[in-house]
Amino acid sequence: MLPKAILLDLDDTIISFDYGVDLDVCWKNACMNHFPAWSEAAIDDAVKAIKKQAQWYWSDADRHRTGRLQMNETRRHIVETALTDAGLPVQEEASLLHRIADEYGRSRDAAITLFPGAVETLEYIRALGMKLALITNGSSHGQRSKIDRFQLSPYFDDIFIEEECGIGKPEPGIYHMAMSRLGVHPSETWIIGDNFKWEIEAPQALGIKGVWVNHREMDISSLSVQPYYSIKTLSDIVRLLNASTDRAAEAAPEIST
Structure with a gap:
């Protein structure tokens, strides 16, 4: 089932920060x-x-x-x-x-650069009509400078930066704050990011579905907490959303005219 909202990480999800920088x-x-x-x-x-x-x-x-x-x-x-x-x-x-x-x-x-296909993925999510929020740890100046540099603000309904909010991942309050402002419930929300604790363990304990950006394609079979999905790069989410859209269309009842 398609989510009503997606919470999206910034560093090493939309832009390179550790991964992809020498x-x-x-x-x-x-x-x-x-x-x-x-x-x-x-x-x-x-x-x-x-x-x-x-x-x-x-x-x-x-x-x-x-x-x-x-x-x-x-x-x-x-x-x-x-x-x-x-x-x-x-x-x-x-x-x-x-x-x-x-x-x-x-x-x-x-x-630091945008990951290939990142902007196109944001545009695709927006085109599906989902609410989209950026949720990132760090200082206001440091994170805003990256957001402004890559002109990311227009893609998001709301932006949550740790220093500005007074709380950050993996504290439950930051996820609740984001969902409250977007007007969605945990069962209607996905979160996508590369930090397993921040984007999988902590939010899934609240009922949010975590999509792990698993750059190095680590084996997830032995993990105590299983992500809802594991992808290699953000652009892979398009395939998952397409599949969910197709399944929803197949399950919809036919309407006689």
């Missing part, structure tokens, strides 16, 4: 530009140290919640901590290390 190159270039005298091996060690510190930082849900709302400051902290603690020949003041983080951020932002 983060190692972004970090390596930023380090090379600020440490031109370092050997390639030292640069590689620096990148490894930064990635290790970043992995530790983002692994904790509370740190993740705080850090994503102040991304520039968080990246500066990660770089300063990583390069100071790694035993690398860092003699410079913290401001230089902060500039490495800032340059990485600019390089990463420049590398």
